Amino acid sequence: MFRIWAKVLTEDKIVKQTVYEGEGAFAYSSFFRYLAEICDMLDVPTPVLLKPHILQYAKFRHVVFRPRDFIEDPGFDKLILENIS
Numbered sequence: 001m002f003r004i005w006a007k008v009l010t011e012d013k014i015v016k017q018t019v020y021e022g023e024g025a026f027a028y029s030s031f032f033r034y035l036a037e038i039c040d041m042l043d044v045p046t047p048v049l050l051k052p053h054i055l056q057y058a059k060f061r062h063v064v065f066r067p068r069d070f071i072e073d074p075g076f077d078k079l080i081l082e083n084i085s
Helices: 028-042 051-060
Strands: 002-010 013-022 062-065 078-083
Touching (some): 002 028, 028 051
């Protein structure tokens, strides 16, 4: 089991947050599915997931998505995913 804390920030203040709990072992091959489910839980658009995002999460145990990572305007400043397992 693993847990990911997702936060939506506007002007450096948390406006939405959730904890995603996955069953089994964490798999980087399923990272987009985790991201899409988290965004559905938060009711925000899903960002474009690139290899540098996955590498940042693997190395630092967190990743930051900014408005430039979304196809449409997300309406917030940052989406942060942190590993809390």
